[in-house]
Amino acid sequence: MKIAVDAMGGDFAPEMPVAGAIEAVSEYGVDIILVGNRDQILEHLKNRRYPENKISIIHASEVVLMDETPSIAIRKKKDSSIRKVIDLVRNKEADACVSAGHSGVMMATSLLLLGKLPNVDRPAIITAMPSLTGFFYMIDVGANVDCKPKNLVQFAYMGDAYFKAIFSGQVPKIALLSIGEEDTKGNELTKEAFKLLKKTDLNFIGNIEGKDIFSSAADLIVCDGFIGNIVLKVSEGLAETIMKLLRRELASKQVGKLGYLMIKSALKDFKRKTDYSEYGGAPLLGINGTSIVCHGRSTSIAIKNAIKVAIDIAQQRVHEKIAESLSKYEKLR
Amino acid sequence: MKIAVDAMGGDFAPEMPVAGAIEAVSEYGVDIILVGNRDQILEHLKNRRYPENKISIIHASEVVLMDETPSIAIRKKKDSSIRKVIDLVRNKEADACVSAGHSGVMMATSLLLLGKLPNVDRPAIITAMPSLTGFFYMIDVGANVDCKPKNLVQFAYMGDAYFKAIFSGQVPKIALLSIGEEDTKGNELTKEAFKLLKKTDLNFIGNIEGKDIFSSAADLIVCDGFIGNIVLKVSEGLAETIMKLLRRELASKQVGKLGYLMIKSALKDFKRKTDYSEYGGAPLLGINGTSIVCHGRSTSIAIKNAIKVAIDIAQQRVHEKIAESLSKYEKLR
Numbered sequence: 001m002k003i004a005v006d007a008m009g010g011d012f013a014p015e016m017p018v019a020g021a022i023e024a025v026s027e028y029g030v031d032i033i034l035v036g037n038r039d040q041i042l043e044h045l046k047n048r049r050y051p052e053n054k055i056s057i058i059h060a061s062e063v064v065l066m067d068e069t070p071s072i073a074i075r076k077k078k079d080s081s082i083r084k085v086i087d088l089v090r091n092k093e094a095d096a097c098v099s100a101g102h103s104g105v106m107m108a109t110s111l112l113l114l115g116k117l118p119n120v121d122r123p124a125i126i127t128a129m130p131s132l133t134g135f136f137y138m139i140d141v142g143a144n145v146d147c148k149p150k151n152l153v154q155f156a157y158m159g160d161a162y163f164k165a166i167f168s169g170q171v172p173k174i175a176l177l178s179i180g181e182e183d184t185k186g187n188e189l190t191k192e193a194f195k196l197l198k199k200t201d202l203n204f205i206g207n208i209e210g211k212d213i214f215s216s217a218a219d220l221i222v223c224d225g226f227i228g229n230i231v232l233k234v235s236e237g238l239a240e241t242i243m244k245l246l247r248r249e250l251a252s253k254q255v256g257k258l259g260y261l262m263i264k265s266a267l268k269d270f271k272r273k274t275d276y277s278e279y280g281g282a283p284l285l286g287i288n289g290t291s292i293v294c295h296g297r298s299t300s301i302a303i304k305n306a307i308k309v310a311i312d313i314a315q316q317r318v319h320e321k322i323a324e325s326l327s328k329y330e331k332l333r
Numbered sequence: 334m335k336i337a338v339d340a341m342g343g344d345f346a347p348e349m350p351v352a353g354a355i356e357a358v359s360e361y362g363v364d365i366i367l368v369g370n371r372d373q374i375l376e377h378l379k380n381r382r383y384p385e386n387k388i389s390i391i392h393a394s395e396v397v398l399m400d401e402t403p404s405i406a407i408r409k410k411k412d413s414s415i416r417k418v419i420d421l422v423r424n425k426e427a428d429a430c431v432s433a434g435h436s437g438v439m440m441a442t443s444l445l446l447l448g449k450l451p452n453v454d455r456p457a458i459i460t461a462m463p464s465l466t467g468f469f470y471m472i473d474v475g476a477n478v479d480c481k482p483k484n485l486v487q488f489a490y491m492g493d494a495y496f497k498a499i500f501s502g503q504v505p506k507i508a509l510l511s512i513g514e515e516d517t518k519g520n521e522l523t524k525e526a527f528k529l530l531k532k533t534d535l536n537f538i539g540n541i542e543g544k545d546i547f548s549s550a551a552d553l554i555v556c557d558g559f560i561g562n563i564v565l566k567v568s569e570g571l572a573e574t575i576m577k578l579l580r581r582e583l584a585s586k587q588v589g590k591l592g593y594l595m596i597k598s599a600l601k602d603f604k605r606k607t608d609y610s611e612y613g614g615a616p617l618l619g620i621n622g623t624s625i626v627c628h629g630r631s632t633s634i635a636i637k638n639a640i641k642v643a644i645d646i647a648q649q650r651v652h653e654k655i656a657e658s659l660s661k662y663e664k665l666r
Binding site: 236 | 402464465475478479510511512517519520521523542543544545546547548557558559560562563564565566567568569570571572573574575577578
């Protein structure tokens, strides 16, 4: 198993991608190709201990900047680290690629170079989010801003195949994000998608409201990418805000300061559990290859986690399973 | 100033609405009409001290249940407490009405009995949400699930007039909820609304991403009611989940338990600041009269806060100001 990692992607590149790659090699025994500026990568590899035969470097002379548009980056930066990791997957030189760089460019280039799976109209991004009892998945969190009901059904099938692959065949409870539990609640898109989902062989449990997504009632939540992205970002922003408010509240009270010291390790564990930048890998499902988008602020742990996700998807042949289930669905319709 | 309060609305009715009314009378000197089952209201009023001439009761023989649809409730429950508080506003016997009951029925009945303001296509619900430095407003949070760009512009004008009325003419920074700051980011609805908002005389600062809404960058955030409702509920659910996770994390550590006792009051203050059920009043703007929807789990403080919102709207003649600014906008277009 060989994973191509964009060493130049993310706010803490190349340090964190390189460190994450080293951790993944020791933990999972995977082979890694680090793609990016060779000198900078070597600088971060030196003085680190790792099995040298497991990490190789491919030089890329360009880096996609965060303010570039996908169309311009694709046209002008043919030698960018993002493009090169995807090219490695296309040329079967890597089983999957991982980048914490420009997510729009990563998505668009993956779609362009790897193509879509049969019966998929729109690829979608799936991500894990923390819940009361662990985590749940949400699809789509940003690939498609305007969706048709049929797209949401495809997202559900893609997420279902992914979940089963990751959790040894366990069937996920799938819910549709809406503003009320009843099938009559929602907007035009979700009301129509509800009807379609009811007719599938998926374990569709109905609508779920925003306040219940963290309750673990559903394992997989389906929504369009505009709402999914907003929900993801709102959750991230609120979790951070709550930590700041709590710290401020504690700092304003003498006994609070002492109490804060006493609960510091609990707070740290808690922060880790709710830290969105540690959730790492968000795979782009529905394309013909494994491409994992990471949070821009990815730490080495996040990169390592993303590499694990990439390994699972490739090993479990998630793409084949998505293609199979969508082909069955199309035949039954 | 006279406010009609639905004594039967909400999970803790009639206790909390009655208690909230008593608190509002002492704090704001307002007159209150409690509407609902007379015996039950009297039961909760007895043994309480309050100026008796300031609180009157109007009996309503019916209560709208939470699982009823607006169309059926409107058709069949002509003597419900919700309908009666709105009727009091229509007949100029009250300046505003407040209910923590079925929000869909409250909205639909308000629209039916009070009608829309001129130049308003769709009334919308505005609510305050906690932020790092206090709070911000969001409109619409649930009245309209499918919107046109023009509706969002009207929401912005309505929120603007409301904000100025509440904060002595202070001009709010208005942002459009989207998935990126650039004007090219968003779905069809927001991209078109962005263009329209740019042309208004509002203090429109552009798009805001989900992660930044709590940062106090914008005072008023505009979105369609489907997304607004989901964002509101997700925030509520996440804030609760984080408190639960934190408590569990602390309970699992011995020193954490002691620390928890020491920071208890800070946690309590913090919970109050982020408790959505205490934010109370969410006015339905764009209708010809003042109707305030409260959280189903409203405490007496939430009801009292909602009554304050009702007083402010009525005193500041928010409806007239909305009608004025929308009429100016229509002329300029």
